[in-house]
Amino acid sequence: LRPSLGRVAAFNPSATAPRRMSSQIMSVQGPLTRSVRDARLALEAMAAPDYRDTWWVPAPLTGEPLPHPSRVALVTEVEGVVIAPEVVAAVRQAGSYLGAAGYRVEEITPPDLSRVSDLWHPIGLPDLNLSLRPFLAESGDPGIATFIESWIALMGIADQPTYLNALAERDTLLRAWNEFLDTYPLIVMPSSTQVALPVGLDIRGEDSAPLMLDALRFQLTLPVLGLPGLAV
Template sequence: MTTDITEYTAVELTRLIRQRHLSAREVVEAHLARIERTNPHVNAIVTLVAERALDEARAADDRLAAGHPVGPLHGLPVAHKDTHDTAGIRTTYGTPVLADNLPDTDELVVERLRGAGAITIGKTNVPEFAAGSHTVNPLFGATANPYDTTKSAGGSSGGAAAALACGMHPLADGSDMGGSLRNPASFCNVVGLRPSPGRVPSWPEQAAWTSMAVQGPMARTVTDTALALSVLAGPDARSPVSVPEPGSCFAEPLESDLAGMRVAFSPDLGGSVPVDPSVTTALESAAKVFADLGGTVERACPDFAGAEDVFRTLRAWQFDLDLGRVRDQHGDRLKASLIDNIDAGRDLTGADLARAARGRTELFHRMRRFFLDYDVLLLPVSQVPPFPVELEYPGSVDGVAMDSYLDWMRSAYFVSATGCPALAVPAGFTDGGLPVGVQVVGPHRADLAVLRAGYAFEQATRHWQRRPRLGDGERP
């Protein structure tokens, strides 16, 4: 056994706890010590509930010793995204408006993780109301990249990704509208899955039938991500769009033979987005790995026409729906870009929403037909490597100006508009040592297929094993 408990994967930790080689208390204590050493460098965890976690760990050990049934995540420490309500634990959404907010109930993703035996140790940093792919807010400041603390950790699940990379906890939850699970995973050399809409049901929701924003898992490995998904997925009567298939299928082994897999590869989404050359280089290497594993790799890309309008229209509508009342009551305390997004939603007409609905339907069918010829699609997760942490967003990509904080994430949010599942997997590093991820996209509801493809790539490359050196210099 390694001398550092935080080096184990979630799957390894669950086995060691069940076999009583490690106690839940030892595991929680080790991760709390890791937080103490590394969090000051990156600002990933913004609320810590150490004593509560230790009490829960003691209770978990007592339960196991008494021979009572335990869940699949028994004794594992997790931190929840600070936009996910946690009963009795401060949930700020990264905004001064909710600086002292103490929810009465856990929302569904938290409820499921805790119901499976996970132990809450705290909350992870987010942009204000999760708006943007760079984690910074007026309450807690910015989250830095563990591989270079002068760079961004991405967002909006940036605190979760940075904490995972540093070993502060082995599993995390997150959410993704335009890339918020995938982008920080790419920036921090971890794994993030944007599941198919309804795969991970959400509750509570103001508009339960909406499907652009989803919640899902993050971890350091694909297997750990699948473990978390096995708990998070499955139907729930409180979500009318929840997929009926149980999550247990994701707990099965992910090994599969990629021989003959039909792989489409497009480093620039068919020429529709600019991409930094360092990202393209990593993607070219990733495509070669899939070919070496037996896949038939071809340069091909679906037609993403209309994805821009679909995403921006439905995103603006969602922002007004979710945050319109906050804007009315506290508009003078919100960041300008957030107000602009809410106001854009208020300016929409019925014709605008109808156009977006038609466009999204057409996009779905183009993707459906595309995947008749291919099993998976390889794309960049982010169009740039991690950028300076003091910037709100990169001003240009490969010489092309970015006019807003959304423009540089088209490689992620075009996929969001399709409703397809997408997995961000570590794909290597730039010459400067910054992580780059590859996005594995699959057909509608083919979440297991993208996990299997991502797992095969991960096993062949092992990029996730290159960990950051922070706090005590002990990492290789």
């Protein structure tokens, strides 16, 4: 479960430096469980107040129920992105279950979905370059360091104007998504464009980085916008 930004407080008293902007607006903490019941219990415990996190908000965990039947956006195609047929079939199967439960399911794609994923790189990599990268070089896991170096070699580090423009574009895209979510409060989409990837693909070097980032691009979407999500 990926909570909304500000739902679960994130403060590390042993950190040697403040969190950079990408961590503040994209990084959240959520439970990994075997059942919805356990996820609900874990989230209740994790959502304890801590005002040391300046993004935390004292919002109630339970709000007004969505109107029923709610409209569900089913993402089965994205312009410029190749999604494996098996993945599309799994998304449609999930949609059929929701339809049988009375939800109004439509195949429609949220605004600029592919572009949202792309924004992670100019927003996140400059901060990662200044914080995580030096730590990995000194005492980090070699596999993670290999992938980070491959990622940076592929995407590069955004300069200051590009970084600031990406933050501004994020605001524009989030506004469009908020309007979309007002009509479709639930979105069902792939967590990966491909079926299971080969073991060790992420540490094979620069040639594997494009495959990894393309397959997992939808896992970058919600962090960029600070929106919640649940992977099943």
